[in-house]
Amino acid sequence: MEKARPKRARLRRILALACTLVLALGMAGALAACGGSSQSGQQSGQAQTKEFTDSAGRTVEVPTNIDKIAPSGHTANQVLLTVAPEKMAGLSQKLSDDQLKYFDKSLADLPVFGAAFGAKGDMNKEAVAASGAQIVIDTGEYKDGLKEDLDNLQDQLGIPVVFIETPLDDWGSAYRKLGDLLGMQDRCETLAAYCDSAYKQVNDAVSKVPADKRVRVAYLLGDSGLNAIAKGSYQGTVIDLIADNVVEVEKASGSGAGNEISLEQIGVWNPDLIVFGANSIYSSVGSDAAWSGISAIAHKNYYEVPSTPWTWLNNPPTVNQVLGMQWFARLCYPDQFSDDLQNVVTDYYKTFYNYDLTQDEYNQLVEKAVRK
Secondary structure, X not given: OXXXXXXXXXXHHHHHHHHHHHHHHHHHHXXXXXXXXXXXXXXXXHHOEEEEEOOOOXXXXXXXXXXXXXXXXXXXXXXXXXXXXXXXXXXXXXXXXXXXXXXXXXXHHOOEOOOOOOOOOOOOHHHHHHHOOOEEEEEEOOOOOHHHHHHHHHHHHOOOEEEEEOOHHHHHXXXXXXXXXXXXXXXXXXXXXXXXXXXXXXXXXXXXXXHHHOOEEEEEEOOOOOEEOOOOOHHHHHHHHHOEEOOOOOOOXXXXXXXXXXXXXXXXXXXXXXXXXXXXXXXXXXXXXXXXXXXHHHOOOEEEOOOOOOOOOOOOXXXXXXXXXXXXXXXXXXXXXXXXXXXXXXXXXXXXXXXXXXXXXXXXXXXXXXXX
């Protein structure tokens, strides 16, 4: 028994040394892991943001990876839904059933933020904050004072706010800028290339029509047809590009409701073609004696602009105008085009909404918008 004690002592010392070694290795590993985590965090921190120069010339620090976006208003709402509906943290307004059919039904569950700018300026900033949105994106027309408005909104929300200008003749650049911002270059290049091609085709065709041969057009709105989109307004860019807009007023309204006018003034302008807005008087004007002396009505050369999911021409003037200009140019100058409007429309809905229009849906869309 006495001889066994040294062996047990040696065994205890060996076990103690082994435990010490294991502990030492464990601590070294833990320290290495901590050091690695810290280094990784630093590297990640360096890549978490980037500088982005928006269309207002502002340099804004934005997240490198953007997964949740908020639209500043209705124009941006429509544009962003064509790019990344899955990234929407909320909407500027609730989608109607007619609009929702073109998108994933889950969008109906998103919070509604309202619009930051415009006549209402009713954005619910608390709802934006609660949604987890990483950025607010504004699109549309650049106006005086916009930089200050964007900076103020950014300060109030505590997240980046950027502006993307969207002129009718350069939607391609707008989409490419969005692609760079959102890291969605492939998707945005598809949309950009479509817009570039569509604008070039329409512009080339219309440029062959002499100025004195342009169709004389009025775009009329409202429940009495006595609101008009004036020449030179941002709302009327498609009409002005393609036709001779007869609605010349002292001060063109920037509102989607246009300028209030009188029937007598329409008679003076006497347009050869009239486009009525949705829910206006298209269905009743043909039997209204008060309108019978106007050339477009007398010759049954009047139409109603399609409006699903949004109006093709304006209100707000957004990417739907790219489809609107293709439809309207073919309506005014059918001899300048050899393709089929149905192919144009179905291709647009597939490209921008990933939606396959049925024959019945197409027929319903253009029922009042094409020559019989």
